[in-house]
Amino acid sequence: MIELVKLSKRFGSLHAVDGLSLSIQRGEVLGFLGPNGAGKSTTMKMITGFLPPTEGKITVLDYDVVQQTREAQACMGYLPEGAPLYPDMTPRGLLGFCAAARGLTGQARKTAIGRAIERTELGGVMNQRIETLSKGFKRRVGLAQAILHDPPVLVLDEPTDGLDPNQKAQVRALIHEMSADKVVVLSTHILEEVEAVCTRATIMAEGRLRFDGTPVELRKRSRFFNSIELHLTGSSEGAGRAIEGINGVDSVQPIETTDGNNAMRIFPRDKQALLAPVTALISQRGWQVEHLFVDPGRLDDVFRVMTRDGSTEERESSSAPGGPSPLGKRETPEQLTSKS
Amino acid sequence: MNGTLVVFRREFAAYFSTPLAYVFLAFFLVLTGIYQWAFMGFYNADQASLQSLFSGLPWLFLALIPALGMRLWSEERHSGTIELLLTLPISVAQAVLGKFLAAWAFVGVALGLLVSEWVTVTYLGEPDHGVIAASFMGAFLMAGAFLAFAALVSSLTKNQVLAFVVTLVLLLVNLTVGFPGVADWLGAVLPSTLHQAIKDSSFLVRFDAISRGVLDLRDVLFFLSAMALCLFANATVVDLRKGA
Numbered sequence: 001m002i003e004l005v006k007l008s009k010r011f012g013s014l015h016a017v018d019g020l021s022l023s024i025q026r027g028e029v030l031g032f033l034g035p036n037g038a039g040k041s042t043t044m045k046m047i048t049g050f051l052p053p054t055e056g057k058i059t060v061l062d063y064d065v066v067q068q069t070r071e072a073q074a075c076m077g078y079l080p081e082g083a084p085l086y087p088d089m090t091p092r093g094l095l096g097f098c099a100a101a102r103g104l105t106g107q108a109r110k111t112a113i114g115r116a117i118e119r120t121e122l123g124g125v126m127n128q129r130i131e132t133l134s135k136g137f138k139r140r141v142g143l144a145q146a147i148l149h150d151p152p153v154l155v156l157d158e159p160t161d162g163l164d165p166n167q168k169a170q171v172r173a174l175i176h177e178m179s180a181d182k183v184v185v186l187s188t189h190i191l192e193e194v195e196a197v198c199t200r201a202t203i204m205a206e207g208r209l210r211f212d213g214t215p216v217e218l219r220k221r222s223r224f225f226n227s228i229e230l231h232l233t234g235s236s237e238g239a240g241r242a243i244e245g246i247n248g249v250d251s252v253q254p255i256e257t258t259d260g261n262n263a264m265r266i267f268p269r270d271k272q273a274l275l276a277p278v279t280a281l282i283s284q285r286g287w288q289v290e291h292l293f294v295d296p297g298r299l300d301d302v303f304r305v306m307t308r309d310g311s312t313e314e315r316e317s318s319s320a321p322g323g324p325s326p327l328g329k330r331e332t333p334e335q336l337t338s339k340s
Numbered sequence: 341m342n343g344t345l346v347v348f349r350r351e352f353a354a355y356f357s358t359p360l361a362y363v364f365l366a367f368f369l370v371l372t373g374i375y376q377w378a379f380m381g382f383y384n385a386d387q388a389s390l391q392s393l394f395s396g397l398p399w400l401f402l403a404l405i406p407a408l409g410m411r412l413w414s415e416e417r418h419s420g421t422i423e424l425l426l427t428l429p430i431s432v433a434q435a436v437l438g439k440f441l442a443a444w445a446f447v448g449v450a451l452g453l454l455v456s457e458w459v460t461v462t463y464l465g466e467p468d469h470g471v472i473a474a475s476f477m478g479a480f481l482m483a484g485a486f487l488a489f490a491a492l493v494s495s496l497t498k499n500q501v502l503a504f505v506v507t508l509v510l511l512l513v514n515l516t517v518g519f520p521g522v523a524d525w526l527g528a529v530l531p532s533t534l535h536q537a538i539k540d541s542s543f544l545v546r547f548d549a550i551s552r553g554v555l556d557l558r559d560v561l562f563f564l565s566a567m568a569l570c571l572f573a574n575a576t577v578v579d580l581r582k583g584a
Contacts, residue, residue: 048427050582074429084420086350088357093350100346101428129357145424 001026001153001183002047007056009042009207016042018207020056024200026152029179031198031215032187035307039207040187041081044157047185048078060153074102077151079159083142087131091122091141094130095148102149116144119174136167143171147178154178156186160193172197191299194218205307215299221306222297226273228266229255231291236262239287246277261290343430347438348445355446364408368450371400376457389467390457394475394551398515398544401479401486406507408446409490410500412439413578418498422582432582436575440491440567447483451476471553478550481563482543486511488570495577511543518542 002024009017017039024030032040045051047058049069058065063072085094095116099109117123120140125133130141139162146154159175160168168190175184175197188194194201195215203211203218211218219225232239239262240252248269255263268274275294282289355361375396416422425435454476461467489511494503516522517538523545527535539545543566546559 045423050423050427070429070431073427076427078423078427080420080423080427082420084424086354086421086424087419088354089350093353093357097346097350098428100349101343101430103429 001061002185003057003059004043004047005057005059007043007046007058008054009039009046009051010054015207017046017053020204020207020209022202022209022212024183024185026183027180028200029175029184029186029198030200030202031194032185032202032204033189033191033194033303034187034204034210038204038307040204041157042207043204044078044155044185044187045080048076048155049073050080074149075151076153076155077146077149078154079142079146079156081157082161083139085130085138085141085145087129089130090127091117091130091133091144092126094141095144098145098148104149112148112150115150116148119147119178120144121170135162136164139163139167139171143174152182154182154184154186156184158187158189160188160190168193191303194299203303203306210306211302218302219297219299220271221302222295222299223267223305224295224301225297226268226271227295228268228274228278229291229293229295230264230266230278230289231255231257232262232287233290234288236285236287239285240264242285243278243281246274246281248272248274248277263291343428343434344438344441347425347430347435348442351439351442352445355442361446364404364446365450365453368400368404369453371404372396372454372457375400387465390461390472390475391551393454393457394479395548397479398482398547401483402508402511402515405447405483405486406490406504406511408443409487409507410494410503412443412491413495413574414498414500414503417495417582418500422578426578426582432579433575436491436571436578440488440571440574443487443491444480444484447487448480451480451483468553471551474553474555475551477555478547478559481550481560482547485543485563485566485570488567488574492570492574492577495574495581514542515544518544518546518548 002022004020004022007017007020008015020039020043022030032043034040042051046053047060047065049065049072052066060072061075063075065072089097092113095113096109099112104112117126120143122137122140122144125137130138133141139159143156143159146156154175156175160171163171172193175186178184179197179199186197198215201211201213201215201218202209211221230243240254243249243264243266244252250267250269253265253267255265257263266274266278279292355364372393376392413422416425426432458467458472458476461472462469490503490507493507493510494500497503497506517526523535523539523542526538530538540562543563546562549556550559
């Protein structure tokens with residue numbers, strides 16, 4: 001439904017987006033992750049026909065966005081970054097304007113506005129000037145405007161930015177509910193959001209794609225994936241060395257604790273599952289376990305590694321568990337103390 | 341519904357959704373009143389004409405139109421709503437035209453309020469209705485040209501105050517070169533063809549011609565083409581600089 005081919009955007013000497021190619025299908029919720037200035041918003045602005053690409057091609061539902069901008073825009077709903085709205089209008093006025101601009105008239109317009117209001121729960125503020133609304137309501141007006149014409153393609157630039165946890169959950173539920181028969185492209189800073197709503201996660205940095213896969217795959221990239229955090233009480237002399245002897249264990253790193261427990265993190269070789277052999281050893285030796293935790297992988301860890309300079313592959317190999325990566329060493333103490 | 345009309349309706353309503361419109365209209369009426377009665381001596385002239393009103397109008401527009409036009413695009417770009425507007429299935433040309441027409445129509449409302457003066461002079465004497473009608477038309481055309489220029493400047497910056505000042509200064513220059521004293525001086529120092537070209541492009545000279553009751557097609561075309569030129573440039577600027 002959306003096809004980006006070698007898309008580039010330059011602002012003077014700055015490569016905001018650099019040779020981005022992506023294909024997004026119906027039913028997919030694609031999340032753009034990336035640090036500020038990675039090119040996420042610029043990409044979305046190009047998809048929605050606001051900015052023309054310097055190079056490359058964008059196709060939305062068989063429409064070439066550059067050549068057939070209005071046809072493409074007609075089947076897209078867009079929430080720009082920061083949800084800009086006309087402050088002196090009411091939500092009713094704004095939605096009326098957008099509906100008219102999208103060619104909805106009479107009963108169709110009424111129905112569309114009614115449905116958008118219902119979905120975004122704007123009923124109570126429809127006649128209040130937008131400038132007097134809270135940030136959460138403004139965002140919802142922006143969302144209502146985007147979904148007004150029930151478009152097959154939704155492009156949402158940081159849809160939950162600035163919302164409180166309840167509102168975030170609400171917006172995510174809304175996206176989830178609508179995503180079945182649509183293409184949704186969204187950007188976010190919040191890593192958990194990708195897991196909560198996206199079927200596909202991409203990481204952008206410096207205008208390029210650094211990762212493209214499912215949120216679970218993203219997590220698996222973490223060097224903490226399938227590592228086991230183990231806290232033992234009582235006598236457990238030599239536990240670390242014994243565990244290191246298990247087949248599949250790459251390394252065991254001690255964790256400093258304040259309660260005198262014997263705590264360690266067990267890194268598997270090639271991220272394999274270790275729970276069974278580790279628990280077998282524990283029961284065989286009769287150690288007292290205070291706490292055992294299999295790490296599902298940490299998104300922030302993956303995010304940081306992938307958005308640093310240099311290619312993904314390079315970072316990936318150098319950040320392997322227990323490897324001689326300066327990055328790994330620098331981050332380990334902080335990570336471990338914050339975890340326990 | 342046509343994109344131009346949709347934008348026109350939103351913009352026109354936007355004027356009246358804030359006190360801006362009412363303040364502007366009140367200001368406009370008070371200033372025309374002061375000008376006409378206090379400075380031009382409407383009663384002392386003892387003439388059933390609105391010459392005293394229309395001769396001052398270019399200078400009044402000079403102050404008021406930049407204020408009206410400064411927000412047209414600067415505000416959109418400053419607040420980011422330009423992204424909302426231009427990702428609706430509306431073309432840049434439609435947006436430019438819709439916004440301009442709304443502002444122009446608003447000036448039309450302001451001029452419409454001056455019809456009361458027409459009624460007054462008709463009650464007091466026997467004015468030349470042809471001259472007054474031509475003057476109203478000339479004033480409307482001139483306001484359109486001012487506005488189109490203000491819209492163009494507004495599209496060049498996110499800063500409304502800057503848009504206001506630049507528009508005002510450039511329009512002031514345009515009016516001044518057509519002002520009799522200055523025009524004569526320019527005629528003395530510049531080559532005659534250049535002087536003629538400058539004089540011909542002054543809104544003031546064109547407007548004076550119309551407000552004398554001579555509705556020359558060339559003057560009408562001058563204003564219309566000035567508007568078209570500014571709006572074309574406006575659309576081009578919006579298209580090129582929307583992401584900046």
